[in-house]
Amino acid sequence: MAAKKKKSDADNDERLKHVALSSIDEVARGVYEQAQRGDLPDMTMPQRNLQNVRFDPKAGYFEMKGNVKTRTLDVNSVKTFAQTLRLMALAKEMVTKDDFATKREAYYVSKNWGDAKFLEQPESDTVLDDIEAMFSVHEVTRETLRFVPEEHGGSVVGALTVIDRDPETGAPIRSDCAAMGSGAYTIPSSVDHLQLESTAKFVLVIETGGMFQRLNHHRWWRNANCILVEMGGVPTRATRRFVRRIADDLKLPVYAFVDCDPYGICNIYRTLKVGSGLAVHVSRDFCVPTARFMGVTPQDIIDFQLEDATHPLQPVDIKRAKDALKNDPFFQAYPKWQKAIKQLLNMGVRAEQQAFAKWGLNFVIEEYLPTKLKKAKDFLP
């Protein structure tokens, strides 16, 4: 079974490699032929913004509406145009030679391009995202093009065994996430080759390292028989993909535990559940549609009497919340969410996960989590 799966993985890798190379050639060929004809060449790619996002709760993740942008070669686009082609050339080289570059390395490769070099990494990241979006119709991802994020994923503890393989020998390596001592298993940047085994009943995905440490220190996951994942802010692609694989392969429910503020709700949770607005083209695989929002909810502030442990919402928070109500297809699809966000706006405050310390350091373990988990069916969608 394992061997069979491995073989199909290898086949898939070969296929993706082929698709990546032909996609790169196809775009370059199009540019070349337009130039030969004396036309101004262009490249077409999906728009990467919320306006191009559609959300169908049945599908469960952000999908592209199909709006495209066409970048025609002109004075404003010539620099990006050149950089796009040069990064595509780099991708082709890496795919051919079976090498990879972190996004940071790709940025440094450009330093040898003279005038066409990137001045800051966000510039090269943007062009990489464009290339990925352009090739997403062929299901070619940034990772297939051998550009990997240098940041690793989040941390994991609990009733989970991860089976990885030695990059040199291919020998399996088992990591028991319940045997990490005071540390934790770190999600690697690429997770598709991992195999997962677990006896847990659910996954709790946590925003902050502080809360994760508390629950890990008191071995709460052992009592609750669950897997704890620390996201550390907006979850990276690897973290999203990892949690998704637990959810899909092990059929475990996923609950999110984040701060009660517009950032925790509209950015961290939303991205975890349905994907990022800027990378809609990969949302299908890089999100966890089954995730539910455990807390902290605006109602929790009232139910657990945290009012005097809150901070006022800043203008940037208010703007973020209003934007979500107005423009975000995910929140628009769920009246419950609209109600919750409006409630938060009316209260005008935000509460952090750590606010429960007001009632004692381990109030969260002794009272909050057990109380909430009893009513998992009431979690926000």
Add this chain to the structure above:
Amino acid sequence: MAKNTHRTAEQMAAAQREISVSEFFAKNRHLLGFDNPRKALLTTIKEGVDNSLDACEEAGILPDLLIEIIQLQEDRFRVVIEDNGPGIVKAQIPNIFGRLLYGSKFHSRRQSRGQQGIGISAAGLYAQMTTGRGPRIESKTAKGKPHRFEIQMDFSKNKPLIAKEEELVEWHQKQGTRFEADLEATYQKGLRSVDDYMKQTAVSNPHARIRYLAPGMEEARVYERAVEELPALGEEIKPHPYGVEIGELMKMLRDTSSRTLSGFMQEEFCRVGAKVADEICTNAKLSKKAYPSRIAREEVDALYRAIQATRISAPPTTCLSPIGEERILEGLRKECDADFYSVVSRPPSVYRGNPFQIEVGIGWSRAGSDRLEVDETGRILKTRKRGTADTEDLLGGADDPIRLLRYANRVPLLFQQSACAFTKSIIQTAWKNYGLQHPRGSLPLGSAVIFVHMASVWVPYTSEAKEAIAPYPEILKEIKLALQEAGRKLGQFIRKGKRVEREFEKREYIDKYLPHVGIGLQEILGLSNEQREETVATLRDSMESTRKI
């Protein structure tokens, strides 16, 4: 003591006597532009050059001038001004050069550089006062023999004394005049220097060839002739009634040979026919048969006011000799290497009965030493500016005030810029509308020269030194209209220039990145170097052909 200070009328009478003109000006030489040694040198040369150019033009000769400044001692210079003009008949030489207020131009209503007949003799006077030696003049007419005079002036009698006179056997020119004088002076360079004056004279007189040699120069600087035709000479006209002041009117009434007032008016003035003359007489409540000299004594005031109250048509403008748009353009082109020239010659106008005409020229240069030009195919070429032959560059930096060149009857006005009608008009014009920066109350900024010329039979200077034009409203209005017209063209050019500049920057930007499009394609598609370069060239053509300038 107090007693001694009081004097009787008789005592005073003993001290009262006529003051000769020469004596007056010897004591008030600043009125004539001899305030200091530096200015004295300039004024001497200026007066000599004015006379030479006037004489040549009047005789229909293309001027060829030689100006030389030779340093004799630390503060003593010899000035030589030589022309190829008609020469001066022997008998007139001492009067012209040795007598103040002697000349042909004061009484004439024709446009010329000189006006009062003071200038060149005052220069001689100054020379004699500072060095003891009067001017030397050599002159030859086409038919006559060459003569050489050395003149001393009698200060008290305003009369020339001939110190030396000789007939020369031969002369180095067919005809012409050479003026030479030694004077106490200072030679300096820079603004308002003789060098500056020569350059400005070359701009306004493109039909003249001028050789100029000053201390420190290896060889004579030559301002070549750019136009081979003489300017049309203005016709001589009689005074217009509106332009005559009461004192002058009295003098004319006394001197006339007419026997009736009506006849006098028709005879001595332009634009006065029998009908207008009668109207003036009626308005003045005078008999048209009145005897002019009687009017001069008793009723000149009534006549003067009647003239002002009567509608008289404007004087003829045939007396004017404008430089002309083409010549101003040639003059500017030759002496200032600008990116753009805009020239406007207004139609003649009249102030107080005096016809005049305003002309304006603007030379404007983009900052920096390069120039962008668009060829027929739409390509933008970058070329070096040539600069001008001599060192006096009229164009300053882009953040400096513009250079103002003021002229009256082709003569550069170097002093009292701020008091001049030209300057006031420029300051009052809204240059921001024409693409120049313009600080409130000062000249606009820019690497530019603004040339303003007033041609008139009678230029209203603010002083005898002829340094600034008086701001009559009619004159200000004409200058402003001319400036606005030239400014509009300048503004269009600057805006277009900015477009070309922006476009050039964009194309340079494109050229920076297009090769990388080629490299990317080469690496992906495995193109040869030729294919790559050909692709880049094709792309460049496609991109440029879709861009408009």
